[in-house]
Amino acid sequence: MSRILIAPDVTVRRVTHPPGDHFFGYYEKTPWSPSGSRVLGMRAGFRYRQPTPDDELELGLVDPQGIEPFEPFAATTAWCWQQGTMLQWVPGTTDSVVYNRRREGRFAGVVHDLATGERRELERAVYAVDPVGRYAIGLNFARLATQRPGYGYGH
Structure with missing residues (x-):
């Protein structure tokens, strides 16, 4: 197996901080804004169990430099650990995102x-x-x- 180097000068750094556990999913979606100045993230208040229909996940923006705190813009109860809430930037826009929510027993x-x-x-x-x-x-x-199990949203 050969190694592929992304770039010789890549620095890995933490960009989120407590409280909560931060993540982004799913693997084929990019969290970076078109300009690269903002990163989408999700914050959960727990980590060692599957989410229930009542567990809220915060959606927010992350400073890629790791200086500014997590900036929430929405919350949802339609999510799972594996895929999150399908949070993603809307192509062709600079400020629009799409994600899923639960309302009146259905997902939208x-x-x-x-x-x-x-x-x-x-x-x-x-x-x-x-x-x-x-x-x-x-x-x-x-x-x-x-x-x-683990990929959909509990109900």
Whole structure:
């Protein structure tokens, strides 16, 4: 197996700090904003158990330099450790993100403009957004939770 070096001068540093446990998921999504000046993150108040439908996850912005504190912009109860809440930047925008939420017993995507605070709820939960930011694809996260425990959202 060969090693691939990202860059010879890469410095690894911690960019989040207590309280809470911070993470980002899923692996095929990038947490970095298009400009690279902000990073998306999630903060949980516990770590050694699966989330219940009542466990809230904070969504926020992280300073990539690790100087500024975690800056929450929303919370959700539609999440899991493996995939988070499918938090991701909306392609073609500089300030919009999408994530999932639970409301009245169902899951729905939310398009959130971080500059204005405006939120628009979608009919269904979101799994991924197309490269232009025009379409999204979703799946049944409740069913996924029963078929692949740890990947869906509990109900």
